[in-house]
Amino acid sequence: MPSTKILEQKKQAVAELTEKLKGAVAGVVVDYKGINVADDTKLRKELREAGVEYCVVKNTMLRFAAKEVGYEALDSVLEGTTAIAISSEDQVAAAKILTKFAEGSNGKFVVKAGFVDGGVIDAAKVAELGKLPNKEALLSMLCSALQGNLRGLAVAINAIAEKNGEGAEAAPAEAAAE
Numbered sequence: 001m002p003s004t005k006i007l008e009q010k011k012q013a014v015a016e017l018t019e020k021l022k023g024a025v026a027g028v029v030v031d032y033k034g035i036n037v038a039d040d041t042k043l044r045k046e047l048r049e050a051g052v053e054y055c056v057v058k059n060t061m062l063r064f065a066a067k068e069v070g071y072e073a074l075d076s077v078l079e080g081t082t083a084i085a086i087s088s089e090d091q092v093a094a095a096k097i098l099t100k101f102a103e104g105s106n107g108k109f110v111v112k113a114g115f116v117d118g119g120v121i122d123a124a125k126v127a128e129l130g131k132l133p134n135k136e137a138l139l140s141m142l143c144s145a146l147q148g149n150l151r152g153l154a155v156a157i158n159a160i161a162e163k164n165g166e167g168a169e170a171a172p173a174e175a176a177a178e
Contacts, residue, residue: 034108
């Protein structure tokens with residue numbers, strides 16, 4: 001039986017992890033065994049620059065925190081070495097970086113599962129999520145699509161106004177001629 005002090009430290013760690021999960025819009029759980037220090041440092045730097053928090057966690061503590069948040073479906077992947085990347089702003093950043101890294105690791109670094117917008121997703125869905133453009137690119141695509149539609153609408157309205165304007169000018173001129 002662990003001492004009271006150690007038990008309290010573990011409870012505190014679970015509470016902190018639970019708060020991080022509650023504040024996250026997305027996260028990815030990975031198996032990091034076989035990764036060397038240089039690659040790990042490079043990965044952590046890339047994640048940090050993208051605003052993603054990455055840390056190694058004990059499976060038991062993550063299991064308790066996930067249960068508190070409603071991510072019980074993560075239990076099935078919580079075996080072996082586990083790390084989690086949590087993003088509080090961008091839904092695709094962690095998935096994009098970690099799936100790209102996993103593809104280049106020759107099976108040493110494996111994406112186990114993830115969560116996004118309150119639901120747990122499997123590794124295949126994380127890979128799909130990682131292929132999506134980031135939030136700024138999606139907004140840019142939306143603005144471009146809207147701008148094209150608005151431009152077409154403006155041209156159509158202008159054409160109608162010009163047509164009606166010519167008809168309105170011609171009518172008074174005809175009335176004056178009579």
